[in-house]
Amino acid sequence: MKVSLFITCLSDIFYGDVGKDTVELLEKLGCDIDFPEAQTCCGQPAYNSGYVSDARKSMKHMIEVFEHADYVVTPSGSCATMFTEYPNVFKGDPKWEDRAIALADKTYELTQFIVHVLQTEDVGAAYHAKATYHTSCHMSRLLNEREAPLKLLEQVEGLELVSLPNAHDCCGFGGTFSVKMPEISEQMVAEKAKHVDEANADILIGADCGCLMNIGGRISRENKPVKVMHIASILNRQG
Amino acid sequence: MSMKIGAEKFDERVQEGLSDTFMRGAVSSAQTRFRNGRLNAAEELGGWEEWRNLGEEIRTHTLENIDYYLDLLSEKVAERGGHVYFAQTAEEANNYITNVVKKKEAKKIAKSKSMVSEEIGLNDALKDIGAEVVETDLGEWILQNDDVDPPSHIVTPALHKNREQIREVFHDKLGYSKTDKPEELALFAREKLREEFLDADIGITGCNFAVADTGTVTLVTNEGNARMVTSLPDTQITVMGMERVAPTWNDMEVLVSLLTRAAVGQKLTSYITSLTGVKEEDDVDGPEEFHLVIVDNGRSKILGTEFQSALHCIRCAACINVCPVYRHIGGHAYGSIYPGPIGAVLTPLLGGYEDHKELPYASSLCGACTEACPVKIPLHELLIRHREKIVEEKGEAPVFENISMKAFGMGTASPTMYNIGTKLAPKVMKPMVKDEVISKGVGPLKSWTTARDFPAPGKQRFRDWYKKRQREES
Ligand code: SF4
Numbered sequence: 231m232k233v234s235l236f237i238t239c240l241s242d243i244f245y246g247d248v249g250k251d252t253v254e255l256l257e258k259l260g261c262d263i264d265f266p267e268a269q270t271c272c273g274q275p276a277y278n279s280g281y282v283s284d285a286r287k288s289m290k291h292m293i294e295v296f297e298h299a300d301y302v303v304t305p306s307g308s309c310a311t312m313f314t315e316y317p318n319v320f321k322g323d324p325k326w327e328d329r330a331i332a333l334a335d336k337t338y339e340l341t342q343f344i345v346h347v348l349q350t351e352d353v354g355a356a357y358h359a360k361a362t363y364h365t366s367c368h369m370s371r372l373l374n375e376r377e378a379p380l381k382l383l384e385q386v387e388g389l390e391l392v393s394l395p396n397a398h399d400c401c402g403f404g405g406t407f408s409v410k411m412p413e414i415s416e417q418m419v420a421e422k423a424k425h426v427d428e429a430n431a432d433i434l435i436g437a438d439c440g441c442l443m444n445i446g447g448r449i450s451r452e453n454k455p456v457k458v459m460h461i462a463s464i465l466n467r468q469g
Numbered sequence: 470m471s472m473k474i475g476a477e478k479f480d481e482r483v484q485e486g487l488s489d490t491f492m493r494g495a496v497s498s499a500q501t502r503f504r505n506g507r508l509n510a511a512e513e514l515g516g517w518e519e520w521r522n523l524g525e526e527i528r529t530h531t532l533e534n535i536d537y538y539l540d541l542l543s544e545k546v547a548e549r550g551g552h553v554y555f556a557q558t559a560e561e562a563n564n565y566i567t568n569v570v571k572k573k574e575a576k577k578i579a580k581s582k583s584m585v586s587e588e589i590g591l592n593d594a595l596k597d598i599g600a601e602v603v604e605t606d607l608g609e610w611i612l613q614n615d616d617v618d619p620p621s622h623i624v625t626p627a628l629h630k631n632r633e634q635i636r637e638v639f640h641d642k643l644g645y646s647k648t649d650k651p652e653e654l655a656l657f658a659r660e661k662l663r664e665e666f667l668d669a670d671i672g673i674t675g676c677n678f679a680v681a682d683t684g685t686v687t688l689v690t691n692e693g694n695a696r697m698v699t700s701l702p703d704t705q706i707t708v709m710g711m712e713r714v715a716p717t718w719n720d721m722e723v724l725v726s727l728l729t730r731a732a733v734g735q736k737l738t739s740y741i742t743s744l745t746g747v748k749e750e751d752d753v754d755g756p757e758e759f760h761l762v763i764v765d766n767g768r769s770k771i772l773g774t775e776f777q778s779a780l781h782c783i784r785c786a787a788c789i790n791v792c793p794v795y796r797h798i799g800g801h802a803y804g805s806i807y808p809g810p811i812g813a814v815l816t817p818l819l820g821g822y823e824d825h826k827e828l829p830y831a832s833s834l835c836g837a838c839t840e841a842c843p844v845k846i847p848l849h850e851l852l853i854r855h856r857e858k859i860v861e862e863k864g865e866a867p868v869f870e871n872i873s874m875k876a877f878g879m880g881t882a883s884p885t886m887y888n889i890g891t892k893l894a895p896k897v898m899k900p901m902v903k904d905e906v907i908s909k910g911v912g913p914l915k916s917w918t919t920a921r922d923f924p925a926p927g928k929q930r931f932r933d934w935y936k937k938r939q940r941e942e943s
Binding site: 241242244245247249268273277279280284371372399402408414417447 | 484794797830832835839840861877879880881883891906916921925926929934
């Protein structure tokens, strides 16, 4: 099965390992990876800040870049959500609406793709640790995917999952929100870090680099020992 | 009071909220209680999503045919002996109401909770003509006695106060001498308020829903005060926002079911009062004179725009009760009697961007509000629409942001530019990196690193790794 990877800018620049793990994991599961080099960003930072016409430029570009793909897979619930929003952004646009719908229809967040398309829950991973999982907002509420990551994690050998208090709460990232309203964002991430602390886990797992960068940054600032990891890196760990 | 509260700037109000640990404690525990209550009530009812769809359908249909239903409503109210007045503005509404008060030579007015009356500043208008107004909702009464402290929540207006603070208000202003036990506080309020009801010449109420095809006004309360306000005084004035209409009794029932569950997690509130017209011969109680004041005050300008769904709101506060931003800054920080997500959407629509332009940005767009809303208003999307308007129509975005977003548009629409930009990033950031993280950022990174570390860019971009790997493979 040919899978076109949308790596996301955060992972491309800051979290290359997440990209590597995603590639290796998908290959292990029998996929052929295609990485369209012309890809850039899904447009979310501009779109969510109200710069809709600037965002449209990158969106059109991304529609073209992935037009040939059978499946578009990305290790980010938030960026996947943005792709699925494209049809709304181009509603009524004769040239772009259908193409936006086509892209949205074939886009999957990584764990979603593994569970729903590849129909796999046990990827043969092993990781010995006590872990808690951060439910990212866009993935759970807008993409409506809550189960897939947990199903996959439950099958990881040696991984003990403990619940995160107030897991439904946003970590306070919100893209440009974190720098536009820094005081409020700080309180939110501090609260999240406190809950992570209460979970008493060795690692915090998430499916979105944005949230992990935010929570991880706070945990590092507080000098806490909790390790922050993307789910792709757990699932790619062999027993 | 009007819709806008406080004179400070947004940042100052936020700081004030953030440093009020009492308020934050009170808000946080109330949010947990309300949220759990709502989820349990929804589960108990079953098929919550279908209920929400139904609620959305009713509200969409109503607002699409608002002229028709308002006509029908006023016809039915008139048939049952009531007077109907359409007020375009706050001033018109206040003038009409003060005229009724003057004509009746009323001295004392008992009032049940009504957000729209706060919005139009009715109490001040009444005070100006020398009438005494007594708020009879417990929360509102507390605030009124605390030198007219503004409400911080649309359902529980005194949410920002804990019981010690309430005791203090009662003690300082009303001579209360007992403890801060909720039962004792409530009993004291009850006794005081009862005297007021008996004395009142006019009752003023808000309106949760007005049923168009019967001309019925429905009030949802837990304290029964609205019932007293509508049954003891001879004259009743009901003030409603023009969007508060429900086509039929059945529709109203669906909306009430959603409202009580979404607001406080109750199947029904303790009192649901439905009132049709004036007292008739066989009626034991009810007003002899009834006025329905339907307030526009900027609402009809929202009709037909991308914001129309904001008028679907049934004021349950579920969005406020789940909002993490509200939890930390509290209601007053919004500078409007409508706080939280719905406030951030509605306030700029009714009060203009000029005074409220920060509100659409006071959200991480986490979508908790949209998920909680019983009539499915896409609140977080409406916040983005506001931002779009501020940026693209008003051109009021900060210059730096404007430049970076233009650069973003160019950089992400062109792979070459993206390539250059992302290659450059590590070099630009390198001087800030220490022990593999950035703890003291400059420029846009500064506000990020006040609260947390920023990752150092990877030594190699993913795409470079991937290219190399492919080369090696072939
Ligand atoms: S927007 Fe929705 S959730 Fe918020 S108060 Fe209105 S009806 Fe309730």
